[in-house]
Amino acid sequence: MERYYREADFSYTLGMSITIELLINHPNRVIKVYYSSKIYQNEFFDKLQTLCNKNNIPLILDDHVIDSLSVKENCYVIAYFKKVKEKLALDSDHLVLCGIEDEGNLGTILRTAISFDLKDIVLVGMDIDYFEPKIVRASMGSIFFARIKSYPDLDTYLSEYKDHTPYMYADDGIDIHKLRPAKPYSIIINSPKELKDKITIQKKSDISLEIPLVCGIILATLYAKG
Numbered sequence: 001m002e003r004y005y006r007e008a009d010f011s012y013t014l015g016m017s018i019t020i021e022l023l024i025n026h027p028n029r030v031i032k033v034y035y036s037s038k039i040y041q042n043e044f045f046d047k048l049q050t051l052c053n054k055n056n057i058p059l060i061l062d063d064h065v066i067d068s069l070s071v072k073e074n075c076y077v078i079a080y081f082k083k084v085k086e087k088l089a090l091d092s093d094h095l096v097l098c099g100i101e102d103e104g105n106l107g108t109i110l111r112t113a114i115s116f117d118l119k120d121i122v123l124v125g126m127d128i129d130y131f132e133p134k135i136v137r138a139s140m141g142s143i144f145f146a147r148i149k150s151y152p153d154l155d156t157y158l159s160e161y162k163d164h165t166p167y168m169y170a171d172d173g174i175d176i177h178k179l180r181p182a183k184p185y186s187i188i189i190n191s192p193k194e195l196k197d198k199i200t201i202q203k204k205s206d207i208s209l210e211i212p213l214v215c216g217i218i219l220a221t222l223y224a225k226g
Contacts, residue, residue: 003069004133011131012080013141014070016044019079020051021141027055029081029144035059036066036076048077071134083131086147088120093181094164095219096122096188098154100211106130107138108212114142116223122157123150125192154193161186166195169214173198176221187218 004011013019023030033052039045052059069078095113100106113121136143151157165182168191176199201217
C-alpha cells in the first residue's frame with residue numbers, strides 16, 4: 001500500500017486501540033485493516049476480528065505494510081479509512097485555533113475538545129493536514145468525532161458565523177472563571193487580531209502556558225458552567 005499523501009482521499013490509523021474505536025463508531029469509513037504477525041493473540045485481537053467480520057472489512061496479515069507505514073516498533077495494526085469532512089454546526093460552540101502548526105499539539109487539543117463535548121474545531125491560517133496519520137494517532141481517535149473546517153484568515157470565519165460571540169484568549173482579558181459566555185460562542189486561541197471580548201487564565205506567575213494546556217483549562221471551565 002502507498003504511503004499517505006495530502007491529496008489522497010484516504011488516511012490510516014496507527015495502532016490497535018484507535019483502529020478498534022474507528023471500527024466501533026464509523027465502520028463505514030474503514031476500507032481495510034492490516035495486522036502484523038507479531039500481534040498478540042488476545043481479547044483485543046479477537047475484538048478486531050469480530051468487528052471486521054461483522055462489517056465485511058478485509059483483515060489482512062501483511063508484515064511489509066506494517067513495517068513500511070508504522071512510526072513505532074509496537075504498532076501492529078493499521079487501518080485505511082476514507083476521509084470525511086463534516087460541516088460545522090451553526091448552533092454549537094466553536095474552538096478556533098489560529099496558526100498552530102505543531103502536529104502533536106493539534107492532536108492533543110482535538111482530544112481535549114472532544115472530551116469536553118466541543119466537536120466544532122476551526123483552523124485559521126494553518127497549513128496543516130489534520131488527517132495526517134501522526135495527528136490521527138495523537139488525537140487518539142478523537143478526530144473521528146470532530147467537525148473541522150479550515151479558513152484562510154479569521155475575518156472570513158467571523159463573517160460566516162456572525163451569530164457566534166467571539167472570545168479572544170489574551171493576557172489582559174476577564175478571568176475565564178468569571179465569564180458567563182453568550183451562546184453560541186467562539187473561543188479564539190492565538191488570535192492574529194485584536195478583538196473586543198477577551199478572556200484569560202489567572203495564574204500566580206508570569207510563566208506562559210502551552211497552547212494545549214490553555215485550551216484544556218478554558219474548555220474544562222466552560223464545561224463545568226454547563
